[in-house]
Amino acid sequence: MDQKPGWPLLRTTTLATPVVQHQTRKVSVVNWVMSLPERFPNLTSQQSFCDSQLKDILKETNKWFSYDVLKTATSDFSSENLIGKGGCNEVYKGVLEDGKEVAVKILKSSGKEAVNDFIQEVRIISSLSHQNISPLIGICVHYNDLISVYNLSSRGSLEEALQGKHVLGWEERFQIAIGLGKALDYLHNQCSNPVIHRDVKSSNVLLSDEFEPQLSDFGLSMWGSNSCGYTIQRDVLGTFGYLAPEYFMYGKVSDKVDVYAFGVVLFELISGRTTISYDSPRGQESLVMWAIPMIEKGDARELLDPNISGSLEEAQFQKTVLAARCCLTRAATHRPNIREILKLLRGEDEVEKWVKKVEEDEDCFDDDEVYPNSNKDLHLSLAMLGIEDNDSVSVGSLERSSRSIFSSSSSQELQS
Structure with missing residues (x-):
């Protein structure tokens, strides 16, 4: 079936009208789901629902937390302990009785779809074990609150580190890039069931005291395929600035959407900039659309965060720039x-080899994943990012030849 570029991010959400309104307001989502006989015929209580759906998923290293324990740990979920907030999520800092610091993530559920998504997230994260992936400590189900508990990152997120007062050195940034890449390689290639994260971004990369990265928040993750194909998602979820073109234009999902987002994170590490910066000059609001023309003009050095001090291994820097550029291949x-x-x-x-590959891919405009070369479609892609069009930038410039990806002096340094 032919697919046309569109607005899969736009969707209409309808609320199911309860049969007896005053009754549904008094019961939790879990109990409501249990009351559906065709789906849960044998479940008569909240605990039996949790047991049947989650207990067999959780490993011995995970535990069930009582709501009272988490309430105490977070000082009754006080605003002072609120460290993150999303559309349906809140994350609190907590301290358990043994002194262990944790991050308590609360999903405010709104229906059985949210319950199923929570079960899927727990199922996936509980199957993973890697030093660069934040492990699940435990869960709690309390009425409409679906709660997951993780280790608290001592240095916060990569986004906070890049925008904070402490400036990350180049070596720290490069090691973060390697660690995050290893986490994604584990998800895509080393798990018996491949996993697609779908929300790779700097705010979902947590840092230890030694700046070891850990990929977190698997709320949008899904099982991948052992084949090389893709799936179609009608509802495109994720974060503006990190969405691969084939995903937000066509809803196509494969492990390549994580690769694209990884490229954006690499640009963040290189430049210290945010993905969308409204304070930047016109036409430079988007990190990707600012960085790629720089590379194509041979000005890769201009991307480097001016706040970085100390030594910089030039060959290492240039390989990181090239890796980011390859990750952002449109098709x-x-x-x-x-x-x-x-x-x-x-x-x-x-x-x-990779410079040549980028050059060879420059004319690959016959792929149905690549939107047409027109200002109209460029404006559409920019609108998705919430920034204005710029007449000086064309779609063609985004995949232009990378013959000048490095200056001649930089190329000599790489070969030496």
Whole structure:
């Protein structure tokens, strides 16, 4: 079936009208779900629902928390302990009785779909074990609140670190890039059931005291496929500035959407800029649309965060720039997988090979994942990011030849 670029992000949400309104207001979502005989015929209590759906998922390392324990740990979920807030989520800092600091994430559920999504998130995160993925400590189900508990990151998120007073050095940034790449390689290539995160961004990368990154928040994650295909999602979810073109234009999901988002994070690490900056000059609000023309003009050095002090390994920097550029290839079929990107970052692949690959992909406009070369479609993609069009930027410029991706002097340094 032919697909046309559109607005899959726009959707209409309707609320089911309860049969007996005053009764549904008095029961939790869990109890409401249990009352559906065709789906849960044998469940008679909240505990039996939790047991049947979650207990067999959780490993011995995970535990069930009572609501009172978490309430005490967070000082009754006080505003002083609120460390994060989203559309349906709130995250609180908490301290357990043994002194362990935790992050308590509360999902305010609004129906059985939210319950199923929570079960899916728990199922996926409980199956994972990697040093660069934030592990689930436990859960709690309390009426309409679906709660998950994680270790509290001592240094907060990568987003906070990049925008904070302490300036990350280049070596720290590069190690964060490698660690995040390893986490994605684990999800895509080492799990028995591949996992697509779907919300890779700097605010979902937590940092330890040693600046070891841990990928977190698997609320949008989904099982991938062992084949090389993709699935279609009618409802496109994620964060503006990180969404791959084939995803927000067509709803196509594969592990390549994580690779694209990883490229955006690499640009954040390189530049210290946010994905969307309304304080920037006209035409430079988007990090990606500001960075790529710089690279194509051979001005990659201009991307470097001016706040970085100390030594900088030039070859390492240039490989990171090239890796980011390759991740942002518009057509998913031509976009490298995360293992290839890791090899490039680690120096296990020749840089010249990847420069040539970018050049060869420049004319790949016949792929149905690549939107047409027109100002109308450029304006559409920019509107999705919440920024204005700029006549000086064209779609063609986003995939132009990377022959000048490095200046001649930089290329010599790479070969030395």
